Amino acid sequence: MYPKSLKNLIESFKFMPGVGEKTAERMAFSVIELDDEKVDFFSNSIIEIKKKLRRCTLCNSLTESELCDICSNKLRDESVLCVVEDPKSVILFERLGIFNGFYHVLNGLISPLDGINPEDIELDRLIDRIRNGNFKEIILAFKPSIEGETTSLYIKKIIDDLNVSVTKIASGVPMGADMEYIDAITLERALSDRKNVE
Amino acid sequence: MYPKSLKNLIESFKFMPGVGEKTAERMAFSVIELDDEKVDFFSNSIIEIKKKLRRCTLCNSLTESELCDICSNKLRDESVLCVVEDPKSVILFERLGIFNGFYHVLNGLISPLDGINPEDIELDRLIDRIRNGNFKEIILAFKPSIEGETTSLYIKKIIDDLNVSVTKIASGVPMGADMEYIDAITLERALSDRKNVE
Numbered sequence: 001m002y003p004k005s006l007k008n009l010i011e012s013f014k015f016m017p018g019v020g021e022k023t024a025e026r027m028a029f030s031v032i033e034l035d036d037e038k039v040d041f042f043s044n045s046i047i048e049i050k051k052k053l054r055r056c057t058l059c060n061s062l063t064e065s066e067l068c069d070i071c072s073n074k075l076r077d078e079s080v081l082c083v084v085e086d087p088k089s090v091i092l093f094e095r096l097g098i099f100n101g102f103y104h105v106l107n108g109l110i111s112p113l114d115g116i117n118p119e120d121i122e123l124d125r126l127i128d129r130i131r132n133g134n135f136k137e138i139i140l141a142f143k144p145s146i147e148g149e150t151t152s153l154y155i156k157k158i159i160d161d162l163n164v165s166v167t168k169i170a171s172g173v174p175m176g177a178d179m180e181y182i183d184a185i186t187l188e189r190a191l192s193d194r195k196n197v198e
Numbered sequence: 199m200y201p202k203s204l205k206n207l208i209e210s211f212k213f214m215p216g217v218g219e220k221t222a223e224r225m226a227f228s229v230i231e232l233d234d235e236k237v238d239f240f241s242n243s244i245i246e247i248k249k250k251l252r253r254c255t256l257c258n259s260l261t262e263s264e265l266c267d268i269c270s271n272k273l274r275d276e277s278v279l280c281v282v283e284d285p286k287s288v289i290l291f292e293r294l295g296i297f298n299g300f301y302h303v304l305n306g307l308i309s310p311l312d313g314i315n316p317e318d319i320e321l322d323r324l325i326d327r328i329r330n331g332n333f334k335e336i337i338l339a340f341k342p343s344i345e346g347e348t349t350s351l352y353i354k355k356i357i358d359d360l361n362v363s364v365t366k367i368a369s370g371v372p373m374g375a376d377m378e379y380i381d382a383i384t385l386e387r388a389l390s391d392r393k394n395v396e
Contacts, residue, residue, distance in 0.1 A: 009246075
């Protein structure tokens with residue numbers, strides 16, 4: 001029904017998460033309306049991302065160089081390492097602008113049910129980095145979930161013999177949330193992790 | 199904060215309608231995860247759409263040839279012409295599979311407030327086509343709106359001297375709609391256009 005080139009573009013947009021037939025159609029039609037310059041920019045961006053973007057050899061985050069901007073920054077605090085589950089988390093923390101240590105990006109979280117084992121997320125690279133580094137604190141910043149817990153416990157166990165404190169980000173009721181919409185597990189966690197009012 | 203290639207791709211996705219920073223980020227990250235074959239397919243689709251896709255010289259719909267598939271189909275009913283406001287409407291009607299006439303795609307609708315006049319939507323091409331053709335009925339299939347009404351009345355007036363009936367698609371309460379959520383103008387229209395129960 002659609003001309004072939006239009007059909008192909010619609011199919012391409014459907015590769016994106018959460019994009020179904022209707023949204024893909026709307027997007028493809030909007031590409032037709034774009035001026036030539038923007039279309040070139042768009043197609044080039046896609047080509048470039050595969051050509052230029054790679055993983056930082058040290059922290060595994062996304063970069064266009066051998067080392068990412070953070071790993072090559074001599075001014076950051078060498079005593080703290082924040083371990084995250086994906087490159088996007090690095091951006092989220094950097095946006096806050098309050099963390100000045102280094103990062104390490106795993107390729108996901110341990111999930112035995114999905115067949116994802118420690119070697120699949122290259123945990124040994126993290127362990128080696130910690131063993132060879134001078135970190136005083138390792139912050140585990142995974143999403144609160146069974147997979148996050150499993151990965152945290154696994155890392156803690158392996159580096160337990162080192163003189164490094166292992167912490168994890170707090171889990172609880174998010175700011176501004178309506179209490180009635182908080183799920184039971186979160187509420188339970190928030191209660192058991194209660195703090196003194198200071 | 200993002201590597202340049204990733205930033206460019208995020209900007210590109212923001213060209214799409216309804217895509218803001220967060221969605222664009224999510225989409226750009228998903229492109230990184232795609233295999234090379236899909237990434238090539240995606241970038242090629244965008245390049246091809248500007249290279250191959252053009253307007254049908256007769257009906258102004260999208261095609262990769264001189265004439266679109268519908269205009270070059272000898273089996274369709276030459277006595278009915280359905281006038282629509284954009285190429286997407288052609289697809290919507292074709293999907294229904296109940297209309298077997300020809301189409302004519304305008305470049306939008308007349309909207310004096312937005313400075314869109316009859317010449318801006320190439321209405322003369324439609325008028326010429328009707329004058330030189332053997333159509334018995336012209337169906338106006340625009341969205342119910344001031345612009346749709348204006349365009350319909352304008353076309354009707356210009357071809358009033360021809361022996362062609364001019365109809366428009368029905369407007370009213372959509373199937374399955376809750377009456378309480380129908381706006382006043384739609385309800386008013388549905389009441390005044392009421393039909394005998396047969």
